[in-house]
Every structure is written in structure tokens, then in C-alpha cells.
Amino acid sequence: MADDVQGGRGGAPLGPYRRAQVALNVRVVPDVPSFAVDDGFAYAVPEGLDPTVGSIVRVPLGGRRVRGWVVATGAEARMGLREVLSMSGDVPAFDRALLGVLRWAAARYVAPLATLLAKASPPNIPRRGKAAGYAPLGSIESPEQPALRDLGTGSRTIVVAGRVPLAVLAALTGRQAAAGRTSLIVAATAAEADAVESELRGRFGERVVSGGSHRSGAEVTRSWVAGATEAGTIVVGTREVAAWPLAAPGLAVVLGEGRRGMKDKATPTVHARDLLAKRAAAERFSLVLSDVVPTAEALARAGSVSAIGSRGWGLVEVVDRRADPPGAGLLADVTAGALRAAVADGRRVFMFTDRRTTTMRCTSCRTIRRCENCGAAPGGGGECRRCGAPTGACAQCGGRRFEALGAGMSRVASEVARIVGADKVGEAGSGRPVLVGTERDLPMIAADLTIVVDADGPLMAPTYRAAEDALRLLARAVAAAGLGRGRRALLQTSDPGHPVIGALLKGDPVAFVREDSARRAALGFPPGGEILVVEAGGLPPGADRELAHEVGTRAAVLGPAESGGSLRWLIQARDLASTRAVVRGVVGRWREGGARVRVDADPIDL
Ligand SMILES: [Zn+2]
Ligand SMILES: [Zn+2]
Incomplete structure (x- = not known):
């Protein structure tokens, strides 16, 4: 210090x-x-x-x-x-309190x-406006959920399994504002942040300000100054706002805490949820972490989970594709029939597709291709894209042809056009009865029938958190069909017995994530263990041995693996607290020597 x-x-x-x-x-x-x-x-x-x-x-x-x-x-x-x-x-x-958290993040x-x-800090020079204060608020309704109703000051963390409805968000932030406390809402994408902001602004006026990379520097700076100087402000934005200073903070809400948009890809690879959890404790405010499928990290922080509504998503039917002959079309007969019937009934259909070019399967027996050396999905080439080991024929049938899982949007659209006619199908926002889209489109889709074209891509992803991530992605796709009579989702898969499919059918994400978290902990993966990834390019000869040498017995060091001219290490242990300082020393020396180094703490794509 x-x-x-x-x-x-x-x-x-x-x-x-x-x-x-x-x-x-x-x-x-x-x-x-x-x-x-x-x-x-x-x-x-x-x-x-x-x-x-x-x-x-x-x-x-x-x-x-x-x-x-x-x-x-x-x-x-x-x-x-x-x-x-x-x-x-x-x-x-x-x-001082926020500085302490920022120091923690620098180490972490x-x-x-x-x-x-x-x-x-704001993009432009911050100047205090004339402190006129905000107009007083009328009466604010109370959230119906008992756990949320009692949120006041203090550093309680509440995990919500499900979407937080806008009315509940308004009740939560409005009560803070009425008490002269500032709220912070972080959404996973700019579109979702904008939707929340315009709803809250309609109710609470100018005290609702917005930040995020999609706004101009001047606007972001104005919002930043309001949040930092005017108690009772409601700040809405994407992950960037999580580090902003707040005048009299009372509450932070993370919407979609498990979504990819919550973590920075560039150094420092800060996760908004984890930064806010630290801030909530240091600055003494309440924290609400919400997601349709809560993360293992969020569940590890809060003992109890609040549900909003009875179920996060509606009825799911599984279409088993194992018996389909090789070369069968994109849609099974039963799926094509459901699509035809829905369009004839005037229902809205969403075709969800998720193409993973990194995960391949055998075209003849549909077995997922795995690297025999490291167990990861090796890609489609002759060498594993993760560890560089040579990859050969299909381990199951000896086949030598592989295809990427899932299908691109144009292929799905032309298949749908063949079944119901080209005038019936379009992209999200086209207003056509059948919309074809990807994860990016999910926030704006409302349908009666969702068809998940190929669930195997997310299910088979070779990352330690694939199961939790797959459940989250598929649950969000399925939830696009909404709840109620006649609404449902069809999910095509060649692995209908997969535990993620079981959890989707049951509609109980929390039990599933807790089990998955225990499995991960047994393997030393987060949140039961800690991981650092170090990538370096342009190292002087011999320097590549320094990391393993200096980290020594503190943690397991895997690598280096070579990819695209740079070297990549994976450092793993139950607790990396003392190791981080050692890695910091090595990385600092490498950078001073002119090397390009990227460090990812708690990586989510591993
Ligand atoms: Zn490999
Ligand atoms: Zn095969």
C-alpha cells in the first residue's frame, strides 16, 4: 500500500x-x-x-x-x-473503498x-454540474417477492433464478432512489440495457442515466458524473459501468450474470459480477444476481435462491435424431410437421441455430470428434487446435469426414423455405411468421414455437463449464417460446440422455448447476478451483521455461501449447492467491522485454 x-x-x-x-x-x-x-x-x-x-x-x-x-x-x-x-x-x-476493490482486481x-x-474513470474530463437535485418521486410499489421486498442497505447478495421483470426492477430501483440511494443495473448487451433504460426513464425521468460503449463520450461522461455525484441516480449500462464510482450506493443488479457479455475479453479480463460482489461488500450495498440459469459462481456466493414466477421456461419436447439415416436433412420429419402445422395455425415460430465450427462430428456415425491427447474438440484439421497433437479418423467408426455442429442461418432458412414457402421465413425483425436466428437475436424474440435445430453444438462444447453454459443458452432459446397453452419448444439432439436435456425437461436449473459445480470442483475447476491462462508472443529464447520454473510447486502448470505464433499456459490450483504475484513478476519482465502477453483470470472458454 x-x-x-x-x-x-x-x-x-x-x-x-x-x-x-x-x-x-x-x-x-x-x-x-x-x-x-x-x-x-x-x-x-x-x-x-x-x-x-x-x-x-x-x-x-x-x-x-x-x-x-x-x-x-x-x-x-x-x-x-x-x-x-x-x-x-x-x-x-x-x-478509498473503491480504490481497495480496484487494487484487489489488479491482483486478481x-x-x-x-x-x-x-x-x-469517464472518457472525458468530469465536471460537476449544478447540483439541482432530482424531483421527488411519487409512491413506489413494493416488489411482490419477499426476498426482494426486504432489500435495503447493507451488503446482502440475492441470487434470482429467472428473468427480473421490468416492473420488479422499477420497484427495486425506485425504492432506492426514494431513499436517496444510487442504483446500478448492468445488462449483458447494449440492446437490453437500452430497453431497461427507456422503461425506467419513462417512470423516473432524468435520474435514470445510461453508460456503455455504444454511447458517445460526452453522454457517458454526463451519466458518470450524475452517478458519482447525485445520490438517488439510477445508472443503467453494459459491463463498463460496473467499475463506476457511485454516490451513496444502495443496490446493484446484474441481469444475465452468466452471459458472456459480463466479462471483458481484453486485459484486464474483469467479470462485472465478481467485481460488483467485491464492491458490494466493501461499499456496503445490496447485490441482486439474476439469470435464467444461475452460475455456479453466483450460487457459491449466496446460500438461498429466489425464484420469480414458477418456471423460467415452458414445455420442451426432445426430437431424437440418433435413428436418422446418414445424410438426413436438417429437420427431422416430426419437426418439419410441427413447423408446417404452426405456420398453418398462424403461430410465430423461432428457428434457433448455433453453429460451432470448433466442434466437429463424424458425418457417418455422428460421434463428436475429440482429441486423444487432451480431450478437447480438436477442430476439423489434422492437428488439435488446442494442444497440437495429430488427429486421425473417427474413434467410433473410422470415418474420415467431419462436419461442424449446427447449421448456418442461410442453410436453415432455405430448409424452412422448402417446407413452408420462402415468403414465410426471414431474419429476426423481418416480421415474417418464421424467424431464423442465433443467440444474438434472443433478447428480441417472442414466439409460440421455438425449434432448436441442433442442441449438440452447445452440449458437446469442450469447455469445463459447457454443461452450465449449454443449459443457459438452450433455456434462453426455449424461453423465447414463452409460457402458456399451445406454446412449446422442440429440441433436436443426437444425445437425448444428456443431463442438460434432463434439466431442461425438469425446469430445475439450480439443482443441476449445484451438481455440476461439485463435479467441476472435484476436477479443480472454478468456482471450486482457480485458473489463469497466460498467452505470450515474441518471447526471447529460453524465457518459455521461466513460468513453470517460478510457479514451481504452488500450482499445476500445463503447457506451453503453441498456437498462431504464441505460447499458451494454463495454471491451475485450488487457490492461486500467492501464485498470482509470481505470475505478475514473470509477465512484467516479459512485457518489459517487448513480448506481447495476455492474462485471463477465471477464463470462461476453456
Ligand atoms: Zn488436443
Ligand atoms: Zn464415425
Whole structure:
């Protein structure tokens, strides 16, 4: 921790002699993505500036002027310090509590502290507006769910299995706003964030502000300032807003906590759910984690689960494709019949397709192709795309032809056109009775019949969390058909006995995820174990042995595997706390030597 000496400007008045000896100074972390500046540097504060922890400043650094953040203030008897040049705006990017969480994240994601401080900051210079305050709110209804009704202040975490209806979101955030507390809502995609924002804005007006990468820098900065300075603001956005400072925070809601959009792909690979869980504890606010299928990580954080409604999705029927002859069409006869009947009845149909080019199966016996060396899906080539081992014929029948699982949208559309006519089928948003789409389209689909063209792709994905992810994706696709009479989903698969299919039929995701979590823990996978992936390109000769050598006996190190000119290691243990610091040292040295290094903590595609 940096030095943090109290008693500068806020302390007793200093005499003229002392004033000459003691310069007020601050510790500043410059905006340079390097571990070397994590501790920051001391700068003197000139007359007229009044920086606090979190202030964004400009400082001289090695002949340049750079942005930086004040991480500590204090009086220190050191002369000859360079001076802070200016302050950028008048709203701090973090307070001590949030700074503590950002330091935790820098260690957790093995990232330079500056990259985390940048996440808490707005794109433009933040200036306090005239603090007019918000208009008072009328009466706010109470959520029907007892667990949600009791959410006040404090750091309770509640897991909701299911979608949180907009009316419940409005009740939750409205009650916080009426009590003068700020709420934060994080959605998985910009479209979903926008839908929530416009609904809440209709009820609560200007106190609802939005952030996210799809908005302009000026707009995001205005929203950021409102959230940071005006208690009672409701901030809605994508994962970027999870690191924003909040005035009097009362509640954060993560919608779709298991969705891919919640985690950054670039360094630092922060997961919005995990960052907010840490913040909720440090800054003492309530946290609601919701998903149609809760993650093992969320269930590990909260003992009890609240349900909204009785069931997250409707009736599911499985179409077994095992008996289909080789070369059978995309849709089984029974599926084609259901499609024809639905269109004749004037019902809306959604054809869900999920194409996985990384997972292949034998065209003659439909067995999934697996690498004999590492067990992963090796892709379609002659070498495993994960470990590089040579791959051969189908292990089951000796066949040598393989196909990607699932089908592209155009192939599905032409098959549907052949059955019900080309004028009946289109993409999402076309208004045609039969819509063909992928995961991207799910948020905007409402249908009477969902047809999952090929469930095997998600089911057979070679990642440690494939089962949970497959259940989530298929449940969302199935849920597009809604609940009620005559509504249902048909799911085509060549593995009808798969446990995920069983959980879909039962409609009980929580029991399934708990079981899957125990299975993962036994193998040392998250959340029962921890994983770091390190990818490096441009290493000097011999450097590739350093990682295994230095991590030594602390954790298992697999690799390096070579792919596309870079090397990839997997580091795994029950607890990687002490290992992260060692990896940080190695990665820092490699980067200083000019190598390109990416670290992924708790990877979701492994
Ligand atoms: Zn392999
Ligand atoms: Zn085969």
C-alpha cells in the first residue's frame, strides 16, 4: 500500500517555518499500463490545487505529461519533488473503498493498477454540474417477492433464478432512489440495457442515466458524473459501468450474470459480477444476481435462491435424431410437421441455430470428434487446435469426414423455405411468421414455437463449464417460446440422455448447476478451483521455461501449447492467491522485454 500520511491541509495550521520545510504532496499512479508504476510516484501539490484520493490529474513523467490518479494524500518532508501540473475536472474517479476493490482486481486479474483505475474513470474530463437535485418521486410499489421486498442497505447478495421483470426492477430501483440511494443495473448487451433504460426513464425521468460503449463520450461522461455525484441516480449500462464510482450506493443488479457479455475479453479480463460482489461488500450495498440459469459462481456466493414466477421456461419436447439415416436433412420429419402445422395455425415460430465450427462430428456415425491427447474438440484439421497433437479418423467408426455442429442461418432458412414457402421465413425483425436466428437475436424474440435445430453444438462444447453454459443458452432459446397453452419448444439432439436435456425437461436449473459445480470442483475447476491462462508472443529464447520454473510447486502448470505464433499456459490450483504475484513478476519482465502477453483470470472458454 502506498504511503498515506494524514494531517496535510486538513490538519492544524502550519507555521511559516514548517510550511517552508513540508510540502503537501500526493502519490499519483500515472496512466501507463505497466506493473512498474503500480506504486505510483510522489508529486508536490502547488498552491491553488486541492486534490483528494481519486482525483484525476496531469503530471510530468519522463519528459511527458500524462494523466494520472491520486491514490494517497499526505504531508511528507521531502523537497525537490516535481509538481502536479493540473487537475482534470473536479470529480474523483474513486474513493478509498473503491480504490481497495480496484487494487484487489489488479491482483486478481494480474493487471497493472492503472488499467483498473482507467475503468473507473469517464472518457472525458468530469465536471460537476449544478447540483439541482432530482424531483421527488411519487409512491413506489413494493416488489411482490419477499426476498426482494426486504432489500435495503447493507451488503446482502440475492441470487434470482429467472428473468427480473421490468416492473420488479422499477420497484427495486425506485425504492432506492426514494431513499436517496444510487442504483446500478448492468445488462449483458447494449440492446437490453437500452430497453431497461427507456422503461425506467419513462417512470423516473432524468435520474435514470445510461453508460456503455455504444454511447458517445460526452453522454457517458454526463451519466458518470450524475452517478458519482447525485445520490438517488439510477445508472443503467453494459459491463463498463460496473467499475463506476457511485454516490451513496444502495443496490446493484446484474441481469444475465452468466452471459458472456459480463466479462471483458481484453486485459484486464474483469467479470462485472465478481467485481460488483467485491464492491458490494466493501461499499456496503445490496447485490441482486439474476439469470435464467444461475452460475455456479453466483450460487457459491449466496446460500438461498429466489425464484420469480414458477418456471423460467415452458414445455420442451426432445426430437431424437440418433435413428436418422446418414445424410438426413436438417429437420427431422416430426419437426418439419410441427413447423408446417404452426405456420398453418398462424403461430410465430423461432428457428434457433448455433453453429460451432470448433466442434466437429463424424458425418457417418455422428460421434463428436475429440482429441486423444487432451480431450478437447480438436477442430476439423489434422492437428488439435488446442494442444497440437495429430488427429486421425473417427474413434467410433473410422470415418474420415467431419462436419461442424449446427447449421448456418442461410442453410436453415432455405430448409424452412422448402417446407413452408420462402415468403414465410426471414431474419429476426423481418416480421415474417418464421424467424431464423442465433443467440444474438434472443433478447428480441417472442414466439409460440421455438425449434432448436441442433442442441449438440452447445452440449458437446469442450469447455469445463459447457454443461452450465449449454443449459443457459438452450433455456434462453426455449424461453423465447414463452409460457402458456399451445406454446412449446422442440429440441433436436443426437444425445437425448444428456443431463442438460434432463434439466431442461425438469425446469430445475439450480439443482443441476449445484451438481455440476461439485463435479467441476472435484476436477479443480472454478468456482471450486482457480485458473489463469497466460498467452505470450515474441518471447526471447529460453524465457518459455521461466513460468513453470517460478510457479514451481504452488500450482499445476500445463503447457506451453503453441498456437498462431504464441505460447499458451494454463495454471491451475485450488487457490492461486500467492501464485498470482509470481505470475505478475514473470509477465512484467516479459512485457518489459517487448513480448506481447495476455492474462485471463477465471477464463470462461476453456
Ligand atoms: Zn488436443
Ligand atoms: Zn464415425
